[in-house]
Amino acid sequence: MQKLFMPVVLLLLVALIAGCSDSPPDQPQPDQPPAAQPTAAVAGTLPAPVGNCQSRLTGKVVNTGNNQSPPNVTIEIASGNTKAKTVTDNNGLYGFFGLCAGEYTVSITPPNAKASQPGPKVSLDGAKQVKFDLSYK
Numbered sequence: 001m002q003k004l005f006m007p008v009v010l011l012l013l014v015a016l017i018a019g020c021s022d023s024p025p026d027q028p029q030p031d032q033p034p035a036a037q038p039t040a041a042v043a044g045t046l047p048a049p050v051g052n053c054q055s056r057l058t059g060k061v062v063n064t065g066n067n068q069s070p071p072n073v074t075i076e077i078a079s080g081n082t083k084a085k086t087v088t089d090n091n092g093l094y095g096f097f098g099l100c101a102g103e104y105t106v107s108i109t110p111p112n113a114k115a116s117q118p119g120p121k122v123s124l125d126g127a128k129q130v131k132f133d134l135s136y137k
Helices: 002-018
Strands: 055-063 074-079 082-087 093-099 102-109 117-124 129-131 134-136
Touching: 055 117, 074 093, 082 093, 102 134
Parallel strands: 055 129, 055 134
Antiparallel strands: 055 093, 074 082, 074 102, 102 117
16 A cells, blocks of 8 residues: 555645646736747747647847857847747747747847847748748847
């Protein structure tokens, strides 16, 4: 009986911990709508996107002044009430997952810059991945 008791207690403990959240897992957090998730590397494990919100927007940022792809460049996207931002990794790469169909305005804020640079727009169909490289000077 002792061999069976410990695994059952551990399972109950895991279930209890998993059930202790402030909001149900399917509800969006106030600061982050489900339609605009940052990269998995930044956000950790994300819920799987559903319906017409499965697009991915990924790319690389290049500083055209020195032809480098720096880390910590802030990328922001906006479409209607949907807004999200992330930063580039050590290779200048960024990504957004679980985006809904629509036209997104992309802006970029280089490291140590005081203001963002308005960027181009990109259209997403809600299903496919779009590679969208950015540059700044």
